[in-house]
Amino acid sequence: MLCAMRRVFVAVAIVAAVAVVMRAAMLEAKPTQVAQPTQPVTGARLRGPEAFAGIADPAERSRALFLEASRVLTHPRCINCHPAGDVPHQGMTLELHYPPVVRGPKDRGVVGVECAGCHQDRNLELARVPGAPSWHLAPIEMAWVGKSPRAICEQMQDPKRNGGKTLAQIVEHNAHDKLVAWGWEPGAGREPVPGTQEQFGRLVAAWVETGAKCPPEEARP
Amino acid sequence: MTIRLRVNGVDRTVDADPEMPLLWALRDILGLTGTKYGCGQALCGACSVHLDGQVVRACVTPVRRAAGGAVTTIEGLSPDGNHPLQRAWMELGVPQCGFCQAGQLMTAAALLKAKPRPTDDEIDQSLAANLCRCGTYPRIRAAVRKAAGLPEK
Ligand code: FES
Numbered sequence: 517m518l519c520a521m522r523r524v525f526v527a528v529a530i531v532a533a534v535a536v537v538m539r540a541a542m543l544e545a546k547p548t549q550v551a552q553p554t555q556p557v558t559g560a561r562l563r564g565p566e567a568f569a570g571i572a573d574p575a576e577r578s579r580a581l582f583l584e585a586s587r588v589l590t591h592p593r594c595i596n597c598h599p600a601g602d603v604p605h606q607g608m609t610l611e612l613h614y615p616p617v618v619r620g621p622k623d624r625g626v627v628g629v630e631c632a633g634c635h636q637d638r639n640l641e642l643a644r645v646p647g648a649p650s651w652h653l654a655p656i657e658m659a660w661v662g663k664s665p666r667a668i669c670e671q672m673q674d675p676k677r678n679g680g681k682t683l684a685q686i687v688e689h690n691a692h693d694k695l696v697a698w699g700w701e702p703g704a705g706r707e708p709v710p711g712t713q714e715q716f717g718r719l720v721a722a723w724v725e726t727g728a729k730c731p732p733e734e735a736r737p
Numbered sequence: 738m739t740i741r742l743r744v745n746g747v748d749r750t751v752d753a754d755p756e757m758p759l760l761w762a763l764r765d766i767l768g769l770t771g772t773k774y775g776c777g778q779a780l781c782g783a784c785s786v787h788l789d790g791q792v793v794r795a796c797v798t799p800v801r802r803a804a805g806g807a808v809t810t811i812e813g814l815s816p817d818g819n820h821p822l823q824r825a826w827m828e829l830g831v832p833q834c835g836f837c838q839a840g841q842l843m844t845a846a847a848l849l850k851a852k853p854r855p856t857d858d859e860i861d862q863s864l865a866a867n868l869c870r871c872g873t874y875p876r877i878r879a880a881v882r883k884a885a886g887l888p889e890k
Pocket residue numbers: 773774775776777778779780781782783784785794795796797
């Protein structure tokens with residue numbers, strides 16, 4: 517009798533366990549069936565301006581566009597050379613540049629250790645030294661390390677802190693500059709910034725067209 | 738590919754892959770072995786030479802970049818080993834094994850050319866990325882100051 521009861525108990529337990537596993541599998545399967553727009557934007561994904569067309573208010577759309585563009589702007593590939601101090605960063609965790617170098621008077625290093633003494637006009641795959649034309653640091657007034665998307669947004673449109681550029685020149689710079697372009701082709705197994713430069717350029721252009729509004733201080737992409 | 742460059746004041750031609758590191762061209766093709774190969778990754782400074790007056794790390798400089806340019810190596814720093822830095826180096830007995838010293842001297846020479854009387858900070862900043870596994874840093878700093886006519890300390 518006891519034995520029969522145990523058998524029934526075990527059978528019930530197995531059925532219950534199978535049900536739990538199946539339910540878990542169904543739950544897990546669900547997110548992959550969800551439509552594209554609600555998927556989290558991670559890693560290499562960057563949404564183009566068309567993804568924001570549904571935001572009717574241009575100012576709101578502008579803020580959303582900048583926040584999306586800030587996925588690129590705040591990526592280590594970009595901010596490593598926009599340091600808030602005199603030493604560039606490197607890697608995904610913003611460690612200080614090795615070998616030890618400093619920004620120097622023109623953001624291109626000091627005599628004896630200039631950026632171009634090691635960084636060539638293109639990446640060196642074997643030595644793993646990254647390179648692009650005119651390799652240099654962003655001036656200190658363009659520091660991005662530790663800055664919020666809003667702070668970067670305000671800096672980017674302030675001629676005193678953006679190299680005296682008009683918004684049209686900012687769009688052009690982001691869309692076509694060769695040093696900016698390096699972020700998407702960093703070489704040597706480095707993680708590139710999300711999306712493509714073309715997509716990023718369109719995001720920045722759309723942000724300018726919608727009034728170049730800045731997201732609130734606490735907003736993060 | 739044939740690449741023409743001026744090395745230590747002499748016109749030279751090298752027949753090489755344009756991506757070949759300048760260091761290879763200098764050492765293996767032109768036989769100028771004073772410039773050393775330390776790391777091959779721009780990390781140590783042993784291979785420092787001047788290209789059109791600027792310090793470059795020859796291990797990561799494609800020889801194409803030197804085409805039509807003027808390269809100075811330790812062999813060409815002075816005609817007779819009499820550069821003020823070389824004299825100070827000898828007087829203070831700077832080298833230990835010597836492996837890093839050509840790079841140290843070429844970097845220091847560029848510094849003194851740009852700043853004949855550098856501050857201690859300027860010396861440190863310009864030489865910070867030239868490693869010396871023997872730890873001759875204090876003598877290097879003293880010799881740079883001596884060559885610049887500053888107190889050695
Ligand atoms: S050998 Fe060129 S920097 Fe080390």
